[in-house]
Amino acid sequence: MRLNDIGEEKAISSFIEAIQTGGCKRKDMLAGPGEDDCAVVLIEGEKYLLSSDLLTRTKHFPKEMSYWQMGWSLAAVNFSDIASMGGTPLFLTVSIAIPNVELKKLLELGYGLRDCATEFGAKIVGGDLNHHSELVIDASVFGKSPEKTLRRKNAQVGDYVCVTGELGSAYLGVLAILDQIQVDKEVKEKAFKALFEPYPRVKEGIKLSKGSATSAIDCSDGLWKSLYHICSNSNVGAKIESNKLPVDDSILKASIENEIPLKNLVGKGSDYELLFTTPNEDDVRKVGGYIIGKITEDKEINLDGKNINYKSTSYNHFE
């Protein structure tokens, strides 16, 4: 049985089973592999967050992307994991496997990492550099957890389902790169910006952890898969209304002209907004977010009254 046959999710869950060192949880690990966007560990009695994200040239870096943007993205996607738990990024280690490129490209990648780290108050403390046929970069982030760590698992029936910002640009960007759609220059630039320079919602995550938010995750695997994670971990369902999904006007117009179903636009891209639940509208206002639906008792994920199959509307690394 090869990885392609069993798919990403099963591969990950089997792997997580393989690496369990005992069966019982260690007292200093409050959340482990696969449970949330970060692991939660206790250090000197305080909660800290650990996570890593790897990006490859083939999968994540189209030719339109600059080395600066690759570096920025690597830090940003890691910080987004911290943001989704309400945390503050502190330290980053970076490992780079890189072909024999011009030194200035490696340095541009470094500037991108540096600029993103600076933007979010984190520090690159170490790493590794190797020669490789294709660019593969990995970072591991260490951050401080807030007093109330935002998890995937505590969404409550009746909570509002919310996002911190507009969705859909990233997937439109992917389709533009693949030349599968016709869009004008301005829209393309907007979509590329969302795709190439994700802006992790660190400040929003911190605010949410101080409020009444009951759960959070980032939308990096698309809205539906992220929502599925919250629902399955919280043992609830969700009802989403398509007319409440926040999509930039020009992005929406372009998606309609190109006959991209809205559920794909928000489901198949890596938008780095936070998806969260809260019983309190104030939380949504404080982070400039949008209410897109409600948490329900039945376990379905539902869009305008129809069940959503999140697997067919999400991205799968091994398909």
Place this chain on the structure above:
Amino acid sequence: MRLNDIGEEKAISSFIEAIQTGGCKRKDMLAGPGEDDCAVVLIEGEKYLLSSDLLTRTKHFPKEMSYWQMGWSLAAVNFSDIASMGGTPLFLTVSIAIPNVELKKLLELGYGLRDCATEFGAKIVGGDLNHHSELVIDASVFGKSPEKTLRRKNAQVGDYVCVTGELGSAYLGVLAILDQIQVDKEVKEKAFKALFEPYPRVKEGIKLSKGSATSAIDCSDGLWKSLYHICSNSNVGAKIESNKLPVDDSILKASIENEIPLKNLVGKGSDYELLFTTPNEDDVRKVGGYIIGKITEDKEINLDGKNINYKSTSYNHFE
């Protein structure tokens, strides 16, 4: 100017310059990129260690190596960085970019990681899994620093130069894989074991940090480069005696038969022993180590009275 032209060291130092976020050090970072095997950071007033190491199929995993050994190695080389500072590994994040292999190979890799983590009391807390044309695996380790962190920079004139165990097996293993030497089965197995299943000297590092050791590093880049790092950071030199270099009898015999100069045998391989300096012979005895020379005032690295050019007797990732 491409990376191959400028070489690994210059590429790394230029990159480190590029990622500096301010110029001034942050108060909670006591050692940063390029200074030591790990970064040293302050968390809740206590010292912790962070490091990452990336391994690729082409560079690090010959076809003779099992997936279990690859997983073991990834954890081991990261733990070795912690060991060289006298620390204790606590948590590991693991990122995997892997082709469409059989699931059982991925799981074997997981078992190798798990077994090494268990051996050294650490826990795998999270990671990332991606599809990729060639296996690239990266891990980041988080560990506790001892009260006296072992650094590269405090070796003193007159200190003994020591290693925790025998050297040379790893390089003999490399040459056997490349079919550049003739060795019998037993020697080959011994060499492969050293190369494929490095055993980080965590316990030895902890003991050394409690004694009088003045500096330490692991020998993963070969003896001479590691010694160069200690000497240049400590602003000293070293005098090594070849008859004191500890090499297993059968490995030494095979290297002589194949006309491998001793300085290459110990200099070009990745032996995961610790190289350390101490004024106190007791430290050496406590870790079952060997004295191989002395720290000197003049800045040269010297073997039997002759200057060693560490660059020509070490491994370079970009040459």
